Amino acid sequence: MMRTCSLSxxxxxxxxxxxxxxxxxxxxxxxxxxETPPMSAAPPLIPREILFGNPDKAALRISPDGRHIAxxxxxxxxxxxxVAPTNAPEAATxxxxxxxxxxxxxxxxxxxxxxxxxxxxxxxxxx
Numbered sequence: 001m002m003r004t005c006s007l008s009x010x011x012x013x014x015x016x017x018x019x020x021x022x023x024x025x026x027x028x029x030x031x032x033x034x035e036t037p038p039m040s041a042a043p044p045l046i047p048r049e050i051l052f053g054n055p056d057k058a059a060l061r062i063s064p065d066g067r068h069i070a071x072x073x074x075x076x077x078x079x080x081x082x083v084a085p086t087n088a089p090e091a092a093t094x095x096x097x098x099x100x101x102x103x104x105x106x107x108x109x110x111x112x113x114x115x116x117x118x119x120x121x122x123x124x125x126x127x
Contacts, residue, residue: 065112
């Protein structure tokens, strides 16, 4: 079934007047557009290291029992997995020693004593 909406004949002239009033600017109110002055110097580029470098810390995960946290952070410029007690995150120590492409994904095992991680060998994307 198709429904239609009809306006009463008395409403049509009012609606037309409102639409026309919004579409036409009153005379004498138009201001000419001024050109923007050229920039004296281009803004500095964002360094590539900021855009594509390693984060300070990433991928925080809490162990299943809640007693430890793990996260990714660089060791000599390469992302590795770090572990710390939940109540002393400043005591974190790296538990992996990757020196190549870095570790991007890891998971806590249900045992709370083990971490599983995926590692790419030589850029072949074969995890």
